[in-house]
Amino acid sequence: RAKQQGRNSFSLYTPGLQAYYQRALQLENALRRALELGQLSLHYQPQHDLHSGALVGAEALLRWQHPEFGPVSPAEFIPLAENSGLIVPIGDWVLSEAVRQLAEWRASGWDLSVAVNLSGVQFMDLGLVERIRQLLQQHGVPASALELELTETITMQDPALAVTVMDSLHGLGLSVALDDFGTGYSSMSYLKRFKLDKLKIDQSFVREMHPGSDDAAIVQATIGLAQSLGMQTLAEGVETEQQRDFLRDCGCQLAQGYLLSRPLPAEAFARYLQGCGQPIAAG
Ligand code: C2E
Ligand code: MG
Ligand code: MG
Ligand code: MG
Numbered sequence: 375r376a377k378q379q380g381r382n383s384f385s386l387y388t389p390g391l392q393a394y395y396q397r398a399l400q401l402e403n404a405l406r407r408a409l410e411l412g413q414l415s416l417h418y419q420p421q422h423d424l425h426s427g428a429l430v431g432a433e434a435l436l437r438w439q440h441p442e443f444g445p446v447s448p449a450e451f452i453p454l455a456e457n458s459g460l461i462v463p464i465g466d467w468v469l470s471e472a473v474r475q476l477a478e479w480r481a482s483g484w485d486l487s488v489a490v491n492l493s494g495v496q497f498m499d500l501g502l503v504e505r506i507r508q509l510l511q512q513h514g515v516p517a518s519a520l521e522l523e524l525t526e527t528i529t530m531q532d533p534a535l536a537v538t539v540m541d542s543l544h545g546l547g548l549s550v551a552l553d554d555f556g557t558g559y560s561s562m563s564y565l566k567r568f569k570l571d572k573l574k575i576d577q578s579f580v581r582e583m584h585p586g587s588d589d590a591a592i593v594q595a596t597i598g599l600a601q602s603l604g605m606q607t608l609a610e611g612v613e614t615e616q617q618r619d620f621l622r623d624c625g626c627q628l629a630q631g632y633l634l635s636r637p638l639p640a641e642a643f644a645r646y647l648q649g650c651g652q653p654i655a656a657g
Pocket of ligand 2: 433553
């Protein structure tokens, strides 16, 4: 009887769901060793000023190359890392590797900033600010050259704590960007209290942004909101010249997307800098 019930309850899982959990379990186990086996790396996606065309910075994006699974998308493994706690050592590696690389590029004379994505656990960790301060000092990088990307979900989990953390990050001189803006649930009053430096307009709005469409109206309203709260705007997922021109005409300052460049491995990004990087002003 018990055996019968056990079998019945197991039948709740469809074959598709079972395969999904099996892969998740396998990936999570493999992820435990990914750092020490050197399977993780960072790619860098250029961010350009829409008006001058200048390269202003790059977003660091985590990549995982596994010998059997091949390249695994961060959209798949970041949630696994977050649920298993592995995001703590992995997120710390991302921060230190990004700052190390940024220091190297700046030492070569390039004026740029790098943006790092943070997970909720990292953001709520009281040691974060001190850790970043140490990293910047160790590598001799000015705080203004490091940007942190947070999502609305992270900030709204505990808005009061988020305000405190944000204040200490600003105290260090870092800049903070709100990622995927428009896809979560931000409170307008907190948006003001967070004193964010930048709103990143989510690519889902940019994709369907034909003149006169709802998404175009959302993008225009977002740019207006950011302007009146003293924040910069960066459009994500810019793939066509029409999108770029429309965004520029709406007053959006910055853009990132395949039209400008795909995310590049560090060596390729260094060559990209040779082509269009801004030298650090002398003196
Ligand atoms: P995100 O932070 O919103 O990053 C932007 C994503 O859009 C990246 O996907 C990028 O490759 C992709 N993208 C850029 N331009 C275009 C475009 O023109 N068209 C399209 N279709 N896509 C474009 P990616 O690299 O797969 O990363 C996915 C997400 O994984 C990121 O979204 C971020 O939430 C997360 N992630 C990546 N690296 C890290 C990390 O180091 N730490 C944490 N916590 N999360 C990360
Ligand atoms: Mg991001
Ligand atoms: Mg985003
Ligand atoms: Mg995203």
